[in-house]
Amino acid sequence: MTDQKQDRVLIFDTTLRDGEQSPGATMTHAEKVEIAGLLDEMGVDVIEAGFPIASEGDFAAVSEIARQAKTAQICGLARAQIGDIDRCWDAVKHARNPRIHTFIGTSPLHRAIPNLTMDQMADRIHETVTHARNLCENVQWSPMDATRTEADYLCRTVEIAIKAGATTINIPDTVGYTAPRESAALIRMLLERVPGADEIIFATHCHNDLGMATANSLAAVEAGARQVECTINGLGERAGNTALEEVVMALKVRNDIMPFQTRVDSTKLMNISRRVAAVSGFAVQFNKAIVGKNAFAHESGIHQDGMLKNAETFEIMRPADVGLTETNIVMGKHSGRAALRSKLENLGYELGDNQLKDVFVRFKELADRKKEIYDEDLIALMRIATDPEADRIKLKSMHVVCGTEGPNHARMTLTVDGDEHSTEQDGDGPVDASFKCIKAIVAHSARLQLYQVAAVTEGTDAQATVSVRLEEDGRIVTGQSADTDTVVASARAYIHALNRLLVRREKGGTDKREINYKDAS
Numbered sequence: 264m265t266d267q268k269q270d271r272v273l274i275f276d277t278t279l280r281d282g283e284q285s286p287g288a289t290m291t292h293a294e295k296v297e298i299a300g301l302l303d304e305m306g307v308d309v310i311e312a313g314f315p316i317a318s319e320g321d322f323a324a325v326s327e328i329a330r331q332a333k334t335a336q337i338c339g340l341a342r343a344q345i346g347d348i349d350r351c352w353d354a355v356k357h358a359r360n361p362r363i364h365t366f367i368g369t370s371p372l373h374r375a376i377p378n379l380t381m382d383q384m385a386d387r388i389h390e391t392v393t394h395a396r397n398l399c400e401n402v403q404w405s406p407m408d409a410t411r412t413e414a415d416y417l418c419r420t421v422e423i424a425i426k427a428g429a430t431t432i433n434i435p436d437t438v439g440y441t442a443p444r445e446s447a448a449l450i451r452m453l454l455e456r457v458p459g460a461d462e463i464i465f466a467t468h469c470h471n472d473l474g475m476a477t478a479n480s481l482a483a484v485e486a487g488a489r490q491v492e493c494t495i496n497g498l499g500e501r502a503g504n505t506a507l508e509e510v511v512m513a514l515k516v517r518n519d520i521m522p523f524q525t526r527v528d529s530t531k532l533m534n535i536s537r538r539v540a541a542v543s544g545f546a547v548q549f550n551k552a553i554v555g556k557n558a559f560a561h562e563s564g565i566h567q568d569g570m571l572k573n574a575e576t577f578e579i580m581r582p583a584d585v586g587l588t589e590t591n592i593v594m595g596k597h598s599g600r601a602a603l604r605s606k607l608e609n610l611g612y613e614l615g616d617n618q619l620k621d622v623f624v625r626f627k628e629l630a631d632r633k634k635e636i637y638d639e640d641l642i643a644l645m646r647i648a649t650d651p652e653a654d655r656i657k658l659k660s661m662h663v664v665c666g667t668e669g670p671n672h673a674r675m676t677l678t679v680d681g682d683e684h685s686t687e688q689d690g691d692g693p694v695d696a697s698f699k700c701i702k703a704i705v706a707h708s709a710r711l712q713l714y715q716v717a718a719v720t721e722g723t724d725a726q727a728t729v730s731v732r733l734e735e736d737g738r739i740v741t742g743q744s745a746d747t748d749t750v751v752a753s754a755r756a757y758i759h760a761l762n763r764l765l766v767r768r769e770k771g772g773t774d775k776r777e778i779n780y781k782d783a784s
């Protein structure tokens with residue numbers, strides 16, 4: 264009997280593959296390895312670590328995650344092509360418990376893309392799944408756009424994949440089109456009609472285009488699926504994937520009507536949500552279920568009154584269940600190293616003494632400008648303080664004149680590899696003038712693809728987190744910074760992105776001296 268017959272639901276996290284496919288969510292190698300470590304620690308069963316054929320970087324990240332994984336199975340994605348599958352295996356084979364995930368679009372719309380007839384596609388599925396199974400014991404096969412595939416053809420292809428050795432069949436709602444009762448009916452139909460269906464695990468992989476991803480996933484579980492594919496914060500293409508935290512907490516809180524278990528330690532949800540938001544640059548909306556800033560906040564009088572008398576009046580989960588601890592240490596300019604270390608440890612950062620010293624200096628600088636330092640402020644600060652790529656170009660000072668009178672003007676001094684360079688520039692607004700200063704000192708041809716500002720905490724002294732995405736010769740880098748001054752945060756984010764670009768250039772074999780900097784004043 265497989266797990267499918269029991270009450271255990273496997274959690275398959277695809278933050279690092281489908282989540283990273285969100286436009287702009289590209290993560291660095293180190294960030295992917297870090298997130299994979301947190302997922303493993305949290306009890307996720309399978310981590311889809313990337314698409315190894317997609318790039319050298321993806322291959323390297325999947326290989327390292329495979330080497331480092333302790334408990335989770337490590338999976339890579341591959342098209343229905345022998346070369347993809349071989350490349351995937353070369354990356355995941357280092358894991359104690361590897362998995363190959365191969366897929367092809369089976370719906371009429373998707374069959375037309377590679378221009379295969381139904382029979383030709385059936386042969387391709389047989390050939391590729393057989394090949395994958397000869398390499399790896401765990402093979403997952405997905406009929407992409409399953410929910411818009413003809414029922415008979417879906418049953419036929421699933422049967423072929425099972426016979427060829429697939430151990431998991433994933434049923435993707437690739438475009439977020441299905442509704443809960445259809446999602447359930449589809450799994451039931453496959454279980455009833457496909458020979459061998461009771462020997463494998465059915466998975467559900469939903470997208471959130473109509474806001475039904477979690478409902479569809481849970482409906483599939485009730486119908487017999489025993490693996491849910493999801494991402495932290497619901498990160499993913501377009502409207503995203505099923506949110507891991509929603510599935511885990513729904514199964515926990517409503518276990519009375521959905522009696523299924525996962526292995527996920529829910530107290531780690533808040534921390535990983537914040538880390539994924541920080542590294543992807545995708546802020547979590549305030550009212551996001553489970554991990555939103557307001558998910559456990561109460562402002563109206565009747566709610567507060569009820570909460571004070573009995574928290575269950577307005578809360579169906581305890582904040583501690585998702586890893587929110589009461590803020591008993593309020594961080595500010597009077598806090599010392601011990602409090603900072605303890606606070607950072609609660610947030611999941613283990614620091615050595617030297618690192619703590621550096622972070623403490625930055626913390627005090629911030630505390631001098633800001634009354635209260637929130638967890639989000641510390642996460643933003645840690646992200647910048649511990650990024651090894653944020654080195655060669657540094658902001659020494661800047662002064663900006665802006666307002667209704669114009670022209671907006673920036674004066675800036677940067678250090679580049681330790682040497683100081685200064686310039687002054689006018690611009691169309693203070694941010695434009697600052698970016699022009701940076702460009703005047705560090706000449707480059709990178710194109711600004713994205714400039715995004717978000718406040719990480721409330722109040723007029725809130726830190727602004729700025730993300731800047733640059734593109735140069737196909738290389739895409741994202742820089743981030745946080746500061747109470749939005750223009751300073753913007754300049755720092757731009758510089759952070761440039762530093763990353765320099766690292767990419769060097770890794771790509773370009774001579775380090777290619778960095779072209781000059782005094783433009």
Ligand SMILES: CC(=O)SCCNC(=O)CCNC(=O)[C@H](O)C(C)(C)COP(=O)(O)OP(=O)(O)OC[C@H]1O[C@@H](n2cnc3c(N)ncnc32)[C@H](O)[C@@H]1OP(=O)(O)O
Pocket residue numbers: 281284314316317318341342343344366367368376377407437
């Ligand atoms: C629903 C999903 O999430 S699917 C996963 C989507 N994720 C990604 O695409 C991210 C990674 N992708 C990439 O890096 C690139 O697309 C690569 C490396 C895989 C392929 O790059 P290229 O060779 O330049 O192909 P390109 O991206 O232009 O087109 C995709 C090709 O794959 C084919 N293809 C797409 N899906 C499949 C599949 N499941 N099995 C076999 N072939 C497929 C297409 O027919 C097309 O073939 P063609 O080049 O012969 O026309």
Ligand SMILES: CC(C)C(=O)C(=O)O
Pocket residue numbers: 281340366405407408433435436437438468470
């Ligand atoms: C690759 C497949 C599983 C996918 O992500 C989808 O169909 O949404």
Ligand SMILES: [Mg+2]
Pocket residue numbers: 281435437468470
């Ligand atoms: Mg998907």
